[in-house]
Amino acid sequence: MTQTVTSPKSDARRRQGPSFLMALPAVLFFGLFALVPLAGVVVLSFMSWDGLGTPSFNGLDTWFRILQEDQTRNALWLTFLFVVISYVFQAPVALLLGVFMAGQQKYRAFLSVLYFLPLLFSSVAVGITFQTLFSPNYGLSPALGWDWLPAQWLGDPNIALLVVIFVVGWCFVPFHSLLYQAGVRQIPATIYEAATIDGAGRMRQFFSLTLPQLRYTIITSSTLMLVGSLTYFDLVFVLTQGGPAGATRILPLDMYITGFREYDMGGASAIAVILVAVGVTLSLLLNKISGSSRMESDKAGA
Amino acid sequence: MPARRTTSVVAGLSAVSLLALSACGGSGGDENPDAWVLNGGVWPVVEEDLDRYSEETEGVDFQVESFANDVYKERIRTAVGSGEAPTMIVGWTGGTLLEYVEEDYLVDITEQTEGLQDRLIDSVADNGVVDGTTYAVPMNNMQPVVLYYNRQVLADAGVEAPTTWQELMDVVPALEEQGVHPFSLAGNSRWPYLMWASYLTDRLGGAEVFEAVVAGEEDAWSHPAIIEAMERCQELVEAGAFDPGFASVSADQNEDGQLVADGEAAMVLQGSWVYSRLLQDEPDFVESGDLGFTTFPAVEGGEGDPSSIVGNPANFWSISADASEEQQEAASGYLEDSLFNEEYVDGMLETGNLPPLTGLEDEIAETEDQEFLGFAYDAVQEADTFQLSWDQAVAPSQVQPLLENLEKVFLQEMSPEEFAEEMNATQGQ
Numbered sequence: 001m002t003q004t005v006t007s008p009k010s011d012a013r014r015r016q017g018p019s020f021l022m023a024l025p026a027v028l029f030f031g032l033f034a035l036v037p038l039a040g041v042v043v044l045s046f047m048s049w050d051g052l053g054t055p056s057f058n059g060l061d062t063w064f065r066i067l068q069e070d071q072t073r074n075a076l077w078l079t080f081l082f083v084v085i086s087y088v089f090q091a092p093v094a095l096l097l098g099v100f101m102a103g104q105q106k107y108r109a110f111l112s113v114l115y116f117l118p119l120l121f122s123s124v125a126v127g128i129t130f131q132t133l134f135s136p137n138y139g140l141s142p143a144l145g146w147d148w149l150p151a152q153w154l155g156d157p158n159i160a161l162l163v164v165i166f167v168v169g170w171c172f173v174p175f176h177s178l179l180y181q182a183g184v185r186q187i188p189a190t191i192y193e194a195a196t197i198d199g200a201g202r203m204r205q206f207f208s209l210t211l212p213q214l215r216y217t218i219i220t221s222s223t224l225m226l227v228g229s230l231t232y233f234d235l236v237f238v239l240t241q242g243g244p245a246g247a248t249r250i251l252p253l254d255m256y257i258t259g260f261r262e263y264d265m266g267g268a269s270a271i272a273v274i275l276v277a278v279g280v281t282l283s284l285l286l287n288k289i290s291g292s293s294r295m296e297s298d299k300a301g302a
Numbered sequence: 303m304p305a306r307r308t309t310s311v312v313a314g315l316s317a318v319s320l321l322a323l324s325a326c327g328g329s330g331g332d333e334n335p336d337a338w339v340l341n342g343g344v345w346p347v348v349e350e351d352l353d354r355y356s357e358e359t360e361g362v363d364f365q366v367e368s369f370a371n372d373v374y375k376e377r378i379r380t381a382v383g384s385g386e387a388p389t390m391i392v393g394w395t396g397g398t399l400l401e402y403v404e405e406d407y408l409v410d411i412t413e414q415t416e417g418l419q420d421r422l423i424d425s426v427a428d429n430g431v432v433d434g435t436t437y438a439v440p441m442n443n444m445q446p447v448v449l450y451y452n453r454q455v456l457a458d459a460g461v462e463a464p465t466t467w468q469e470l471m472d473v474v475p476a477l478e479e480q481g482v483h484p485f486s487l488a489g490n491s492r493w494p495y496l497m498w499a500s501y502l503t504d505r506l507g508g509a510e511v512f513e514a515v516v517a518g519e520e521d522a523w524s525h526p527a528i529i530e531a532m533e534r535c536q537e538l539v540e541a542g543a544f545d546p547g548f549a550s551v552s553a554d555q556n557e558d559g560q561l562v563a564d565g566e567a568a569m570v571l572q573g574s575w576v577y578s579r580l581l582q583d584e585p586d587f588v589e590s591g592d593l594g595f596t597t598f599p600a601v602e603g604g605e606g607d608p609s610s611i612v613g614n615p616a617n618f619w620s621i622s623a624d625a626s627e628e629q630q631e632a633a634s635g636y637l638e639d640s641l642f643n644e645e646y647v648d649g650m651l652e653t654g655n656l657p658p659l660t661g662l663e664d665e666i667a668e669t670e671d672q673e674f675l676g677f678a679y680d681a682v683q684e685a686d687t688f689q690l691s692w693d694q695a696v697a698p699s700q701v702q703p704l705l706e707n708l709e710k711v712f713l714q715e716m717s718p719e720e721f722a723e724e725m726n727a728t729q730g731q
Contacts, residue, residue, distance in 0.1 A: 155489065
């Protein structure tokens with residue numbers, strides 16, 4: 001019975017959907033500017049090339065060298081830390097801020113505008129501003145003069161990564177808060193009214209209603225956060241250039257520095273392939289876990 | 303339905319061809335010679351001169367494009383490697399020039415620049431010559447690295463600017479007692495570390511030590527002079543000679559020079575461009591006469607000549623072998639007839655920049671900044687050698703490891719011996 005019900009439905013959908021040709025420009029564009037260069041990078045990773053002259057094949061040498069280098073392992077580990085800590089920092093803050101901003105009160109609307117500002121700044125401007133704020137001579141620490149503030153924020157290899165994670169979070173929390181704000185506003189008010197009548201307090205409402213209702217927003221935001229921080233480059237580069245002593249040389253920076261500073265295009269390509277592989281695996285994994293391939297309308301399910 | 307399909311195909315195809323067209327538009331294929339220059343500092347003078355030459359010369363119209371320093375360095379290599387280089391290439395000589403010459407990317411300009419060579423300071427011009435053939439000629443200001451100091455701060459501590467290493471080590475505790483940092487150091491930018499390392503190596507072992515490195519000799523980095531230079535750098539760090547936050551200080555914002563101007567630090571070892579920066583940012587300080595400058599101290603018992611200078615001799619013009627014959631002719635015509643013409647030299651001196659020419663004493667004496675320019679000019683003239691900054695001189699693939707390992711030495715995370723070992727491993731790769 002079920003089969004007879006579903007098959008005409010999917011047939012109908014197929015007929016209704018736009019023709020594949022509509023997608024052709026996008027597919028061609030993607031092929032030309034994403035797949036072709038990607039294939040080039042894979043080929044280049046089996047070559048030795050310093051940017052001048054002709055590249056020459058050297059089989060798996062580049063791969064062995066890159067995989068054996070401490071720098072690559074260090075970069076992988078730093079990237080792992082960067083992604084995990086960024087997520088642990090950004091996700092709860094963005095969620096709470098988003099829920100807060102969803103309230104209809106006037107002062108919340110005003111604060112939302114302020115929270116939103118970092119998203120509008122260019123990352124280079126943010127980087128240079130924070131660099132000045134963290135300066136040991138002209139920055140926050142000497143200005144405030146509190147002993148417990150570190151004298152060196154970006155210059156101390158032990159905390160530089162955390163400082164960078166904070167600045168990157170500062171830039172991206174507004175975006176995710178916005179997603180959550182929209183998500184919360186879509187939850188029908190009637191559910192809350194019903195819950196209030198049933199005697200659920202604020203905390204209970206948050207954990208039993210808001211959070212479950214936001215699950216798809218959480219999935220979207222988490223995917224963006226994790227994959228985004230995996231490939232994040234510009235702000236880190238402006239702030240530290242991977243220093244001090246390699247303490248913030250995450251994988252994308254490692255790739256850039258290897259390619260365009262050390263002129264080892266083969267090695268940089270190998271790192272790029274690793275980055276693509278990790279990124280694709282991560283998104284697939286997230287897709288699997290969240291079951292977003294089965295994701296249907298929020299309303300219909302509830 | 304079929305009608306709609308065709309339109310979408312057409313739309314798709316035209317979108318692609320549009321992209322292809324606009325991609326072509328960017329590369330430009332006309333016969334006018336082009337030149338890529340940098341921006342800021344002395345570069346507007348260069349650009350103006352090329353424009354003036356284009357106006358005055360029939361049939362020649364230079365297409366000039368300017369870039370930020372780092373952007374240029376990344377672009378030019380890819381452009382040269384892919385045969386898309388501009389007719390006139392700005393370079394720093396050193397390892398990159400050797401690579402370009404080896405791969406036949408540059409034109410021999412020995413004949414065209416013969417007349418010019420007579421006017422140039424030899425120690426600068428020599429950098430553009432490879433095996434007796436000129437591939438590059440200096441085209442802008444000399445940038446020696448000198449020791450700047452704040453006269454007031456030194457006077458308060460009752461000391462004078464050090465002329466020997468021993469004096470330098472002696473003034474460190476005296477200045478610390480006054481509560482000022484003896485030296486500021488822009489560690490965040492990394493390359494300022496090189497200035498200390500290269501001057502010490504040069505003073506301790508002479509110019510040959512580093513020449514062996516550039517020549518790609520095996521184990522050249524383990525020369526005792528380099529090891530000792532690293533040891534002395536670490537001694538300085540241990541003695542508290544540098545501002546304790548040096549690893550976060552950035553030279554891009556001229557923070558290290560600023561610290562000296564503010565009296566937070568007494569001295570800074572930096573390139574001659576810091577003078578122009580200070581003139582711009584802290585005119586009161588410069589005019590008050592508190593800004594002093596001298597050469598790097600002599601090192602007792604060192605084999606190097608204490609007159610030797612480290613820095614960037616200049617930027618150099620080269621002509622691309624990939625350019626058409628007409629373009630090459632136009633470019634060499636400019637080098638032959640116009641480079642370092644009177645207006646160009648005046649323009650440079652007015653903006654506080656030193657052209658690498660001999661016999662400029664009178665012109666310099668007339669400029670506003672004659673004290674500094676005269677000092678720097680004499681220092682270069684008297685210099686036994688003018689060594690190119692290490693990061694320009696070594697093979698391009700060595701630059702990044704050099705900067706990173708040197709950073710570790712200054713942060714006490716790497717011993718001098720480990721530094722030598724790491725750098726030897728990059729030799730001849």
